[in-house]
Amino acid sequence: MQFKRMFTTDAYRGTRGYLRTQKIYEILRTVLYFAISLSLFIAGWVSTGSRENLLTIVAVLGCLPACKSLVEMFMFLRYRGCDEQVAAKIAAHTEGLTTLYDMVFTSYEKNYVIYHLTVCGNTVCGYTTDPKFAEQAFYKHIQDILKKDNYREVSVKIFNDLDKYLTRCDQLKELSSQPELSAGICQTLKSVSLYLTSQKEGVLCSCLPLAKIRRDNVWTNF
Secondary structure, three states: OOHHHHOOOOOOOOOOOHHHHHHHHHHHHHHHHHHHHHHHHHHHHHHHOOOOOHHHHHHHHHHHHHHHHHHHHHHHHOOOOOOHHHHHHHHHHOOOOEEEEEEEEEOOOOEEEEEEEEEEOOEEEEEOOOOOOOHHHHHHHHHHHHHHOOOOOOEEEEEOOHHHHHHHHHHHOOOOOOHHHHHHHHHHHHHOEOOOHHHOOOOHHHHHHHOOOOEOOEOOOO
16 A cells, blocks of 8 residues: 555556556545544534534635545546556557556546557557547647647557557557657656646646536536
């Protein structure tokens, strides 16, 4: 059990089994936060005989990070990671390449779930099982992000067919790996994938898909 994963995912994001295992830590952290608030409330009530005390105020304030953690927990519970058998097949074909597992990219319009990404120089390819994956929208979304970090002319291709993806990974092994470029692109992709919003100022990155903007005094698509 790696307890620090309840508070930071930097070292684990993109690793094999990330989404599946991170769900456990999301649940544990949320339960812990609510338990702290509840225990403070009970302690104040028992010690003073009244709910009107300082510990009640602290307990209420403690519900703020607890509720935020609850939202993050539901975000992680929405997605499932790469199947272990599929991950094992991919690992056998990507040895020596820069790879990422269980990547979830969010935008204002759509979420993109990609079970595996391989980065080789300025070439990025990935695998998803979503038959309705919006390829063109994803390519534009990712390329715009990469351009902001000065990674231009990056080729992006997402496969729905596992065999074709594995064949492409084998082909990438024959190309120049350019480890520094691959690592830089990889870091950019990790920075915009699903993460604990408490780690960054960009809280809306993970939460925007939950609701749209209020218009004409009516909440839409909530």
